[in-house]
Amino acid sequence: MRIVFMGTPAIAAACLRRIHEDGCDIVGVYTKPDTPKNRGMKLSVSEVKAYAQAAGLPVFQPAHFRDAAAVDELRALRPDLILVVAYGRILPRAVLDVPPLGCVNIHASLLPALRGSGPVQWAILNGLDETGVTAMYLAEEMDAGDMIEARKTPIAPMETSAELMDRLAEIGAELLSDTVRKIAAGTAGRTPQDASRATYAPMLTKGMAPVDWTGTPREIVDHVRGLIPWPVATAELAGRRFKLHRVEYTNKTTAQPPGTLLALTREGLEVACGGGAVVRVAQLQAEGGRRMAAADYFRGHPIEL
Numbered sequence: 001m002r003i004v005f006m007g008t009p010a011i012a013a014a015c016l017r018r019i020h021e022d023g024c025d026i027v028g029v030y031t032k033p034d035t036p037k038n039r040g041m042k043l044s045v046s047e048v049k050a051y052a053q054a055a056g057l058p059v060f061q062p063a064h065f066r067d068a069a070a071v072d073e074l075r076a077l078r079p080d081l082i083l084v085v086a087y088g089r090i091l092p093r094a095v096l097d098v099p100p101l102g103c104v105n106i107h108a109s110l111l112p113a114l115r116g117s118g119p120v121q122w123a124i125l126n127g128l129d130e131t132g133v134t135a136m137y138l139a140e141e142m143d144a145g146d147m148i149e150a151r152k153t154p155i156a157p158m159e160t161s162a163e164l165m166d167r168l169a170e171i172g173a174e175l176l177s178d179t180v181r182k183i184a185a186g187t188a189g190r191t192p193q194d195a196s197r198a199t200y201a202p203m204l205t206k207g208m209a210p211v212d213w214t215g216t217p218r219e220i221v222d223h224v225r226g227l228i229p230w231p232v233a234t235a236e237l238a239g240r241r242f243k244l245h246r247v248e249y250t251n252k253t254t255a256q257p258p259g260t261l262l263a264l265t266r267e268g269l270e271v272a273c274g275g276g277a278v279v280r281v282a283q284l285q286a287e288g289g290r291r292m293a294a295a296d297y298f299r300g301h302p303i304e305l
Contacts, residue, residue, distance in 0.1 A: 001184050004079040004099070005048075006030040011169040012085035013047035015106055018173035018237055019180060025207045026057055028077045032088050033061045065095050072097055081183060083176065084138060088117075100106075101183055106172045108165070110134060110150050112198040115143035120168060122201035125226035127218060130154050131164070131260070133172045135179045139191065144198075148182070151175055158221070158248075173275040183304045209234040209243075213259035214274045217249050219285035221279065237261060237269065237281070238303040244285040245291050253280050263304050268294040 003024050005016050007032050008076040020026060029052040032041040040104070045053075053058045062070040069093045074229045082103040098303050109119035116122075123131040132152040139145035140181040151171055155164060182188040211223060222232040224247045232243040238261060253276045254262060268282040285291045286301075 001025060001080045001101070001180075002027045002078055003180070004028045004030065004074065004077055004082045004089040004277045005085075006082060006089070006091075007085040007107040008032045008046045008088045009086050010047045011108065011165060011172060012087070013051045014169040015083070015085045015173045015176045016048055016051055018177050020051075020055055020057070022048075022177055022180070024180060027079060028154065029057045030060045030062070030074075033063055050107070057125045058245045065092055066091065071095060071098070071273050072234055081180070083180070085172065085176070085209050090142070091138060094261065096138055102129075103180060104148065104176075105136055105143075105145065106176050106179075107134045107136060107143055108172065109201065110152060111136060111143060111147055112193040112195065114199055114201040116201035117203045118167045121204055121226045123155060124159070124222055125162055127222050128155060133168055133175050135175050136193075144193060144195065148179055148188050148190065149175060158225065160225045163170050163228045175267075182299070204231060206231045211235045211244060213271060216274050216275045216278050220273055220278070221247050221249060232285075233247065235281075237271075237284075240301075241287055243285040243291075244281060244283075244287060246281075250278045250280050252278040261303065261304060264295065264296055264298050264303070269298060 003026050005026055007016060029048060031048040034045050037044040049059055061131050065071055074095060075098050079099045080099040082099045084103055084105045091103065092185050109123065110132040119268040130152055132150055134150040137145040153167065153171060154208055179188060209227060211220060211233050223296065224244050227233045234241060234243055250270065254272045256262060256272040261271040262272055262278060268280040271280050273279050281288045281294045283291060284294050284297060
């Protein structure tokens with residue numbers, strides 16, 4: 001069975017690695033074009049491209065599939081099956097029709113919940129205690145195709161999006177491996193999604209970063225967890241702007257208004273939030289600085305409380 005793989009970030013690279021180690025006949029790997037990064041604007045390759053090149057797999061990087069030449073190039077590979085994991089490109093009908101066994105996608109949510117580009121982050125931002133990975137057939141509508149299988153996993157109370165993504169990558173790679181075997185054997189299931197239960201996970205923006213201290217402790221902690229590794233939650237503390245990498249619960253209460261800095265302890269900086277509750281900023285990063293424990297930072301940069 002000739003397979004074309006399409007993907008870009010680390011979760012996709014983990015899936016590509018698994019099917020390559022399974023011995024699948026991968027005839028082409030598609031990933032987004034290299035992008036310039038940092039001040040030197042040096043071109044950066046995706047995790048998928050890095051793995052594919054190291055494994056000696058042919059790499060293709062069309063800007064889009066609106067050009068007939070790009071579709072013809074794909075068709076020339078004669079794939080029986082196309083596997084897609086966080087590719088970052090919408091596939092038109094002309095592409096979906098190429099492989100006779102269809103196009104299969106691994107999506108990091110329990111569909112039809114959290115369709116879209118940020119399912120891992122929004123699972124945490126929405127306060128969910130459980131998420132998972134779904135294998136499905138691609139359709140023209142985003143993340144709306146028939147499901148093959150879904151696998152669940154709990155979300156740990158202080159787990160960040162980055163940590164959850166690493167776990168879902170492992171689950172997704174295993175699911176993709178099993179799905180390929182089932183498709184080859186003709187035993188893969190096919191269950192239509194219930195569109196009435198669909199929810200959405202739009203792309204994150206930097207505008208989401210500021211913390212709203214009027215929120216409940218759960219909302220604030222989830223906000224910080226959900227925005228790691230990007231864009232990272234931010235807050236102004238004693239007139240200085242910080243990125244917040246970890247905020248923790250306390251069992252304390254206060255009559256002070258939300259956002260009031262209350263105390264600096266060995267565990268961190270205590271801040272008033274909604275409902276008279278108190279949270280603790282445990283790890284932060286000053287502008288131009290490095291990530292560190294809040295208690296260590298403020299010992300070197302005293303503030304008045």
